Amino acid sequence: MTRLNALLLLMTAGLAHSGCSPEEVDPVAPALEWVSISHTTIASFATPMVVTLQYRDHQGDLGWSDPDIHALEVLDARLEAPDTYHVPPLTPDGMELDIQGTFDVHLPPLFLLGNGGDESTRLTFRITDRAGNASNAVTSPLLLITDTL
Numbered sequence: 001m002t003r004l005n006a007l008l009l010l011m012t013a014g015l016a017h018s019g020c021s022p023e024e025v026d027p028v029a030p031a032l033e034w035v036s037i038s039h040t041t042i043a044s045f046a047t048p049m050v051v052t053l054q055y056r057d058h059q060g061d062l063g064w065s066d067p068d069i070h071a072l073e074v075l076d077a078r079l080e081a082p083d084t085y086h087v088p089p090l091t092p093d094g095m096e097l098d099i100q101g102t103f104d105v106h107l108p109p110l111f112l113l114g115n116g117g118d119e120s121t122r123l124t125f126r127i128t129d130r131a132g133n134a135s136n137a138v139t140s141p142l143l144l145i146t147d148t149l
Contacts (some may be wrong), residue, residue, distance in 0.1 A: 026058035
């Protein structure tokens with residue numbers, strides 16, 4: 001076998017091998033995407049908000065039957081710890097379904113933390129499934145909180 005033939009054989013084998021790829025495995029963590037928010041200017045203590053998020057979960061284990069278990073975290077950038085909210089099951093317990101859709105998060109009015117006038121913040125959302133896998137974090141646009149007095 002000549003060097004040229006050996007080189008061609010190696011290149012052909014390399015090309016054939018590169019075309020084969022292992023079967024893709026579905027991610028175990030849920031995924032969130034930002035959709036919308038009802039207000040970006042909020043009167044302190046007066047303007048409730050509705051945030052719409054899109055979700056995808058390949059195992060379908062988002063949400064809990066027990067209302068005391070909170071799966072959704074909402075972190076106000078001005079604070080150190082997130083508020084948490086209950087999410088009802090999006091599929092029956094035990095069902096493994098590839099699910100996607102949107103849900104609305106109804107938030108109480110934000111309020112000014114300081115003594116000054118207006119404040120701005122962002123809200124960051126993350127959801128955890130029943131297996132304990134946390135989603136990516138999605139962040140709101142800049143929100144302006146105004147004094148109501």
